[in-house]
Amino acid sequence: MKKVSMLVLFILVMSLGVLAQSTHTDSTAKTVLSLNLINQDPDPAIAGDIVEVRVGIENLGGKPSGAFLIELLEDYPFSSIVGEPLIQKVDSIDAHQSGDNSKIIKFKVRVDKDAVAAEYELKLLEYFEGKRDVSATQRSLSIDIKNRENAEVIHIDKTMLVPGKQSSLKFTINNVGNAPLRDLNFYWLNEDKVVLPVGSDNTKYIKYIEMGESAEMEYQVISDSNADPGLYELELYLSYDDPLSSEAKEVTTIAGVYVGGETDFDVAFSESSGGEASFSVANIGSNPAFSVSIVIPKQSNWQVTGSNSMIVGNLNKGDYTVASFTLQKAQSSASVEKTDDKTVSPKRARFGNVTNEDGLRIQVVYTDTRGERSTVEKVVNLNPSMLSGGMGAAFAGAARSGMAGRTTKTSMLSQYKWHIIFVILVVVLIVLRSKYKKMKMADPKFKLMDLFGLGKKRH
Numbered sequence: 001m002k003k004v005s006m007l008v009l010f011i012l013v014m015s016l017g018v019l020a021q022s023t024h025t026d027s028t029a030k031t032v033l034s035l036n037l038i039n040q041d042p043d044p045a046i047a048g049d050i051v052e053v054r055v056g057i058e059n060l061g062g063k064p065s066g067a068f069l070i071e072l073l074e075d076y077p078f079s080s081i082v083g084e085p086l087i088q089k090v091d092s093i094d095a096h097q098s099g100d101n102s103k104i105i106k107f108k109v110r111v112d113k114d115a116v117a118a119e120y121e122l123k124l125l126e127y128f129e130g131k132r133d134v135s136a137t138q139r140s141l142s143i144d145i146k147n148r149e150n151a152e153v154i155h156i157d158k159t160m161l162v163p164g165k166q167s168s169l170k171f172t173i174n175n176v177g178n179a180p181l182r183d184l185n186f187y188w189l190n191e192d193k194v195v196l197p198v199g200s201d202n203t204k205y206i207k208y209i210e211m212g213e214s215a216e217m218e219y220q221v222i223s224d225s226n227a228d229p230g231l232y233e234l235e236l237y238l239s240y241d242d243p244l245s246s247e248a249k250e251v252t253t254i255a256g257v258y259v260g261g262e263t264d265f266d267v268a269f270s271e272s273s274g275g276e277a278s279f280s281v282a283n284i285g286s287n288p289a290f291s292v293s294i295v296i297p298k299q300s301n302w303q304v305t306g307s308n309s310m311i312v313g314n315l316n317k318g319d320y321t322v323a324s325f326t327l328q329k330a331q332s333s334a335s336v337e338k339t340d341d342k343t344v345s346p347k348r349a350r351f352g353n354v355t356n357e358d359g360l361r362i363q364v365v366y367t368d369t370r371g372e373r374s375t376v377e378k379v380v381n382l383n384p385s386m387l388s389g390g391m392g393a394a395f396a397g398a399a400r401s402g403m404a405g406r407t408t409k410t411s412m413l414s415q416y417k418w419h420i421i422f423v424i425l426v427v428v429l430i431v432l433r434s435k436y437k438k439m440k441m442a443d444p445k446f447k448l449m450d451l452f453g454l455g456k457k458r459h
Contacts, residue, residue: 032061033093033126035070037141038104044144047178048113050081053122055105055141057090058098065093066128070105073123077112077145084108089129117147117179150177151184151209151251153236160258160370163286164225166198169257173206173238174214181209184240186217194227194259195234229260229287229369260369263287263317267362267378270322275305277327279380281312281364282320289315289366294323302360302382303328315366327360327382 038054045051059065071087072078080086088105097103109122122143127136155172171188175181184206190196197219204217223232234255242249263285270278283289295309296302305326312321359379368374439446 029063030061031059031063031065031093031095033065033068034058034060034098035124035126035139035141036102037122037143040143044146045111047077047111047115047117047145047147049148050108050110051143053107053109053141053143055107055124057093057103057105059093059095060098062095064095065090067091068126068128069132071125071127071132072107072109073125075121075123077115077120078109078122078143079112081108081110111145114178115145115147117145119144147179148177150175151181151238151240152176153186153238153251153253153255156255156257158257160261161195161221161223162261163223163227163229163259165286166220166222168218169221170216170218171236172214172216173209175209175211178211180211181206181240183207184209184215184238186236186238188237188255189235190232191235192232194224194232195221195257198222223259225286227259229258231256231258258370260287262368262374263289263366265289265364265376265378267364267380269380269382275326276324277382278322278324279362280320280322281315283315283317286317287369288317289364289368292321292364292366295363295365296325296327297361297363299361301330303330 034057036056036058038056040054041052042049055070057070068090069087070090074080074086084107086107088107090103090105093103119142121140124139124141125132125136126139127134152174153171155170155174157170157172158167161167161169171186173184173186185203186206187201187203189202199220202219206215206217209215234257236253236255238251239248241247263283266282266284268280270280272278279294281292281294292312292315293309294312296304297308305328308325310323310325312323315321360382362378362380364376364378366374366376436446439450
């Protein structure tokens with residue numbers, strides 16, 4: 001029994017020896033190439049950037065390889081770069097050449113900017129020259145890709161603030177990167193302290209902004225009522241977590257807001273004298289007004305005799321001036337307007353927010369602190385009884401309009417009066433001549449002077 005066991009053991013040992021010899025013979029008779037990723041720069045690769053890949057090539061077989069080609073395939077998210085080859089020629093690799101003695105080749109490719117963070121396969125083809133389509137072997141290497149986070153303050157909804165007036169100021173942060181933004185902190189400062197937040201502090205926290213999306217932050221702010229008109233700088237600060245560096249990333253930028261701009265006016269009837277109506281114009285806004293002109297535009301219920309505009313110069317906030325015009329009340333008895341075949345009474349005509357048949361529209365034209373020309377229109381409730389001279393000198397025009405027939409007759413007499421006088425004289429002469437002839441026939445001694453009772457009396 002012991003002899004049988006020894007025989008079986010001997011047979012097994014011999015079989016293993018033969019197998020080992022066969023395997024050694026096979027490996028030494030072949031070329032066995034192996035491709036490995038040595039490293040990549042940067043690691044991880046960044047979407048939208050260039051990555052350099054170092055590939056190590058080993059021959060694990062016992063036969064030299066001979067020259068061969070390694071080709072990098074363009075496959076999403078990797079693409080070629082101008083001037084960088086996608087095919088590398090490798091000279092023969094000796095048998096069992098591996099480890100520190102392995103061949104190293106490099107490829108540079110661009111990573112698609114929209115690639116999502118993940119691991120991607122970089123595909124390579126290994127083949128002998130001229131035999132790509134016959135005996136090519138495909139290899140794959142894993143490349144780690146991350147996204148670059150990027151945030152941008154892209155919009156401020158208001159660029160002009162009125163001094164002393166509370167306003168809403170909104171900032172918009174846009175995620176322009178290829179990865180979500182997390183744990184954002186935003187705040188702003190105005191070193192001049194002309195613009196300050198009210199009702200809250202100047203810091204806002206945002207938990208998350210998805211790729212391509214935005215977040216809006218609203219503040220209630222007020223600008224100093226005594227601030228000089230001009231452009232003021234806001235310093236903007238934004239910080240968020242950067243997963244690539246595991247550190248907080250900070251973005252600092254500036255924006256400008258203009259303090260100043262337009263203003264407002266109050267216009268009121270002051271007095272009248274000699275047919276002139278005077279109006280007080282006050283700057284009731286928060287900004288000065290330059291090169292101010294007072295204008296009475298053309299309108300249906302009032303007419304201006306002479307110039308309809310008056311230059312009054314500059315008006316600081318709180319200042320006022322007086323402007324005077326010669327006004328004439330337009331004819332009211334026949335003043336109806338037709339619009340789109342519909343009759344509209346002037347009593348229902350609307351000027352601004354005031355409905356009044358006697359409303360006088362007055363415009364204040366001025367240059368604001370930005371250098372822009374602006375117009376403010378006001379309506380002053382004015383009726384003829386407010387003017388001097390009973391119904392008012394301005395109302396006299398309307399009274400004259402009511403006597404249009406009489407005026408027309410008087411004008412005709414004035415135009416043809418000499419013709420009428422001439423006709424009357426001719427008629428008188430004809431009558432006198434006829435009477436003279438008749439008297440002469442009755443009395444031959446009758447003279448022309450006798451016709452007027454200037455001759456001598458005859459007995």
